Each structure stands twice: as structure tokens, then as C-alpha cells.
Amino acid sequence: MKHLLSIAFIAITSFMCNANNYYEHCNTPEKKDINEIPKHVEKWLKSELANTSTTVLNSFETPAFFTKRNAKIIGYIKGYDQNLGAKTGIFYYRNQLTRENKPKVLEIHKDGRFELELPLAYPTQNYIVIENQGINFYLEPGQNLSVILNWEDLKAKRTTRVLKNVTYQGPLKQINSDLLHYQLDYPSGGFQKKEATMQPKAFKAYMLNFKTNALNKIKAYEESKAIDKKTSELLKNEIILETYHFLFDYYFHRHWGARQRKKNNIDDTLPEDYYDFIKDLPLHKQSILVNHNFASFINRLEYAEPLQAPSKNQRIETGIATDDFLKYLESKNVTVSLKEKELYTKYQKELSNWTAQNGLKNPELPKDLMNGISAFIKKHESFRKDYLEMRKERMENLKKEKFIKELKQQDSIAAGLGIKNNLIYEIIKSRKLYFYLEYSKTPKEKEWYWTALKKGITSPHVIKVGDVLFNEKVSEPETYILPKNEHGTTIFKNLIAPYKGKLIVVQFWHPHSYYRGKNLEDIKKRRNKFKNNKDIVFLNITNSARSSLEMYESSVKNNGFTNSVRIPQDDYNYLRQLFKFNASVHDVLVKQDGETVYNKFKAWDLEYFLYNKFNILPAE
Structure with missing residues (x-):
């Protein structure tokens, strides 16, 4: 009877295998050799490696060095198990000519394949990070490179600066292998x-x-x-x-x-x-x-x-005194009484003292003084507007004069050191552009600074990069809407969903960042000024891979974070890519709709930003 039942069971299971497509194999499959690359992966790698758009450089000192083309890292992780570790890696991309951070997420497929497309303008010798392991690579614009890794190596405790058990494939195979395995002798410690x-x-x-x-x-x-x-x-x-x-x-x-x-x-x-x-x-x-x-x-x-130019840290002397408006009125043949002069001088002094002690809060000055100054300003309102424009123009002109003076001084110093007429010095000059584009208020002002900077630059590539950055920044809106089709947007919206309807001040951080000493105290004081404001919420987001749960909880408590989340490495990678930051600390301000983000928000500028954009003042 038992024998007949066994035969019946085998017959039924055989029928299921033939009649239904539930299983790829009816027999127990042979154990896969994790040291082999599956055929479908080999085919994919070969196809990708053939898809190049440039020839490999013979030399670095040629015009072809600067070629703007996408390049690609493709690869395979032997023995990969997505259930036991990372689903992504990351490349901390930074444009050294413009100072822009644009990290890129490397996506790992379930079968162990991975790929990363990079926008290169010249060759790069860099590294990607998977499971906290650095993987070196050398890549040229328009080229593809295959990188073969082992899952056990990636999951092992990190013992060297970069992973050594790496196999490269493609036209750049040999140079990558040689760069990886040549041992440079660095001192212990x-x-x-x-x-x-x-x-x-x-x-x-x-x-x-x-x-x-x-x-x-x-x-x-x-x-x-x-x-x-x-x-x-x-x-x-x-x-x-x-x-x-x-x-x-x-x-x-x-x-x-x-x-x-x-x-x-x-x-x-x-x-x-x-x-x-x-x-x-x-x-x-x-x-x-x-x-x-x-x-x-x-x-x-x-x-x-x-x-450094001698004038770099010198203060700009505006020549603007507290009684300058009175002098301006006199220059326009406006009669100002002695009583009005005394009133205006007293107001400027009281206001200066109040601001020094209380910051941006509405000044609480004597009522009679405020009434008097209001009447005085209203009386001369048309002149006041002209005066403020004149004052603004004077300040801008003085800034520009100082800027030109510093450039000339630095050029003179560089010439004396014998380093003026070369590529790297021109890059140093162009790197100033990012700062002036960020803090100049008008397109005309931004254009003035770029025109002044590029007068001393001869490299076509450096000028082209500067032109692209200039055009981007001139047309950059004050805010942007979170992109709909990015995975990072989905992750972020889920994190901020409980706070929709409020202004959300987000800070990405980790316990090893600068949350210590005076920096920590400054951040606490700044936040405490708004802790009772129901229209604002502060949210801290950190990466679970960067510290232990114990250290995280201790840091949250010591720093007084009321809203804090600790998310997986993969999610954090997508948020780095979404908000374009490589640093350990990064600030984001999201409007009440949970969709709109400010482009130029910095936490150290919190009081000024909230006051100017939303008329929100710090509490007592």
C-alpha cells in the first residue's frame, strides 16, 4: 500500500511539473557555483562593454582630455543576496571646477548586476562605495568599465582602505588592475x-x-x-x-x-x-x-x-554714518530742523543698541521716539527711497572695487611664485564663481562677477564650465518642486508626511558630524528661539549605517532633537542624490505643501531667512 502511494505521489508531482509552469525545474536544481558569472550576466556585460563612444586616451596632455561624454560602470556581485544587505551603492561625485556636489546612486539588481552612469568631462580616478567598502576605478569619458566583486568580501569587516579582490573587464581593464594592485608605501598611522x-x-x-x-x-x-x-x-x-x-x-x-x-x-x-x-x-x-x-x-x-591677497580680510568701509540720511536731505536742499536732527540721531543710536542685544525682534523703543521718527520718515518718504537705493548702489560698488583689488593682488602674488599662467591657477580663479553666483542678488550682478573672473582665464574648457554654471544659476528659481519620478522623493515624502501643513526645517546629520562644542550650542540656541512656534517643525534624519543605535539615541537626547529618524543606508543614499549633498550635515527647508523646497536655505541663516520669507520672528 505504501509503495502504491509513493508511486501515486511521484505521478501527481510529475504531472504538475508538465501541466503547470510553477517551477523552472522539476528535479532538485544543482547548487549554483557562486564563483561563476551566469551566462545571462556575461552576455549583458559584453553588450554594455561594446557600447562605448570614444577611444581610450594614449596620453593625458592632449585636447581630447576634456571630452564631455557619459561613462558607465557596470558589474556583477558573485553570491549576492539582496535579503542580507545593500540594494544600492553610491558615488560621491563632486565637480571640482564648480564646487557642485551631485552624488549618484548605484542600483544593484536582484541577480547581483549593478550599473552607474556618470557624466564625465575628463578622466577620473575615484571610487564607489558598497556596504561601506571602497571600490576603486579609473574611467574615461565615453568608456564603459566592468567591475566584478564578491559578496563575501563586501560583507566582511573592512580591513583596508579599498577592496583588493576586484576583477575589471573592458578596454580599461589593465590600467585599473595595475592602479589597484601597485602598493604605495605610506607611513604607519x-x-x-x-x-x-x-x-x-x-x-x-x-x-x-x-x-x-x-x-x-x-x-x-x-x-x-x-x-x-x-x-x-x-x-x-x-x-x-x-x-x-x-x-x-x-x-x-x-x-x-x-x-x-x-x-x-x-x-x-x-x-x-x-x-x-x-x-x-x-x-x-x-x-x-x-x-x-x-x-x-x-x-x-x-x-x-x-x-592670499592682503585685502582679503579687510572690512569694507562704506563711509555711511548714522547721520548720512540727514546729509543726503541737505544735499537735496531739504531743510531739516535741529529738533529733527536730534530725533533722528537718537533713534539711530537706540536702534543700534537694541539690535545688538536682541537681534531681529521688533524693536521696543520709547513710544514718543517711534511716533516722532515715523512722522519724520513719512514727511521725507520720497527722499528716503532714493537714499536707500543710493546706499545700496554704493555698497555694491565698494564690494566690486574690493573684488578687483583682490584679483589683481592674487595675480601679482601668483606671478611672483611662478604659478600664474597655468591650468590649475585658472581653475582656482573659476572656483570663486560659485560663491559669487550664490550670493549675488541680480542676474546683472552675477554677470559682472563672471565677466571679471574670466578675463584672466585662457582655458576653453574652464570658460565653458563657468558659462554653464553661470547660465544655470542665473535662471535658478528660488524654489523647486520635488521631482515626481525619483525614488528619493517617495522616501522623503513618507518621512515628512506627519508634518504637512507646517514649515519643515530638515537637517541631515550623523553623530560623528559637527554636533559638538560651540557649533552644537549655536544650533540649540537658534532652534530654541522657535520651539514654541506651532507653524515650524525641526526634523533630523540620519543614516543607520553610520553609528550604533546606542550612539544615535544618546546623541538625539544630548542635542535635544524632538523629531528625529534613523533610516537605512539605501534610503539615505537616495536622499543624498535627491538633495545633492556629500557632506555629513545638510539643511533643507520645505514649505507647508510638503512639495516645495528652497534652493538656498542654510540653517545658520535661519532667523534671517524666516523673517524675510515668512515674516516670522524669534520668540522671546
């Missing part, structure tokens, strides 16, 4: 430790000696034919950028190393010849832009002490 414990002359000698030895090793590696000239160039540039970054870093303002030297009583008085290495910087080479360390290098160079 890094250069920061040396910077914090050595006097300037000794530190400078140490860094320059490191550079010489490392470059000689790379030269020998190239001469042995182990690597080609392009790979050698990129490896040399990495050494050069690291060396000079830390030489500049030694005296970079408010840096950790300087604080440590002070704490340890190390004399770090600036030697007269400390910065003489500047003349050796290879600032004419296009290839220096390729390495991601160029970002920190150019930041240190543009703010280095020898390159």
Missing part, C-alpha cells in the same frame, strides 16, 4: 600623525624625502615594463598630491595637527622658506585633475597663506 608631532622644517624634509623615494620606485616599475606610461603618470600624481596636500595642511587654519602641536608644546613657527616648494608644483599638467585627491589638494592650495 598616516601623515597626520607626523604632522601633529614634528616641527615644520623636519616635517617638510620628511614629506619631500617620501615623495622622492616613492617617485623613484614608480619610475623603476615603469622602466621594468610592469606598467605603462599612463599608469605611471597616475601613480606619480597620487604621490605628488598626497605630499603637497599635507605640506599645505601643516598650516591649514584650525586643523587637528596644529591643535595637537600646541597641546604638546611643539614650536611650529613658520620658517621663511617653508613654502618654497610651491615653485615645483606641476600645475600645468591636465593629468593632475584625474585623481580624487585633487579635491583636497586644490582646497589647500587656494587657501594657502602665500596665495
